[in-house]
Amino acid sequence: MSWTPNETQAQLDDEAAWLYGAMFAGVGYGVILALFAICSYTLWGRIRTRSTRTRSSVYLFIYASISFSLVTATFSINSRITQLAFINDRDFPGGPAAYEEDTFFFPLNMAGFVTFALTSWWTDLLMLWRCTVIYQDCKALTKIATVGLSCLVFLASVVLSVLWLIQMSSPSSSPYQDTAMGVDFTVPSIAVALMVNITVTIMIVGRLLYYRHSVARALGPCMSLYTSLTAILVESASLYTAASLFFIIPFAMGSSFANGPLQIIPETEVVASLLIIYRVLQGKAWSNEVIAEISSGRCNGAPVESPHGVSVLSELRFGRGPRETQVGTSVRASECAL
Helix, strand or coil: CCCCCCCCCCCHHHHHHHHHHHHHHHHHHEEEEHHHHHHHHHHHHHHHCCCCCHHHHHHHHHHHHHHHHHHHHHHHHHHHHHHHHHHHHHCCCCCHHHHHHHHCHHHHHHHHHHHHHHHHHHHHHHHHHHHHHCCCCCHHHHHHHHHHHHHHHHHHHHHHEEEHHHCCCCCCCCCCCCCCCCCCCCCHHHHHHHHHHHHHHHHHHHHHHHHHHHHHHHCCCCHHHHHHHHHHHHHCHHHHHHHHHHHHHHCCCHHHHHHHHHHHHHHHHHHHHHHHHHHHHHCCCCHHHHHHHHHHHHCCCCCCEEECCCCCCCCCECHHHHEEEEEEECCCCCCCCC
């Protein structure tokens, strides 16, 4: 005896991908919960003790809290929709797959679409800020060109996302079939949002590789803390880029596999943002102070206290006695120990 419902294989594949995506979204939310707890605890401790970096700690705490609130709302709404499709309304004609296509304009679904878009915009703003920080020592024209390009792509993403939300708000403009609107904004809006991340990722990775080459040529591998593969991947939020590609490629091909990655995109966006904040709190992220130290090499012959609370060496010594050689540098002691 077969207990398979009276549905096509394509419908069953859609439902399976949807359910798997919901489970992986739960895993991603657990990671976010842990990262947010670590970051908020550290930031709140700095705020209470009124440290020298209180203002930046307040900004980061507010940003992390809003990110966590948005992704919590998105995850909760998606979980509720999954429950309705697979449990409460499981006898809907055509099953959960048809339920998804026929109820997209319902208020609960629209709330999920709105929080999805807001999460994307909010995390993109952090990446634009990181791009500004990493390019802050460039010439004015280069900085304007790079940051300006990122901002223009971001604005295009916001406009297309708004059009997508308008399309999803009415059954007469369904993205699943030909309707009066005539254009499906789902792929363009997500593609441009992905373009924002890819553009910023390429610029950040390129700049970090440039720093890696320049510093390694002058000082050797001592700056691996800031130019390692982990640093480059985290600073550029490559995790979000990979998740977006996993969705948009199968979606454009009409594959049911896209239902899975779509549900983890908000989680990957926020995980990438919280990882950057976590590196900032550890003193391992690129900052204005780090770039200024590398660019100027300011030292006065004695250990200097860095903004992150670790000593900065003014010189390196090789050999002993009369054969001793001194080399001036501004590399952190903790970095050269790696």
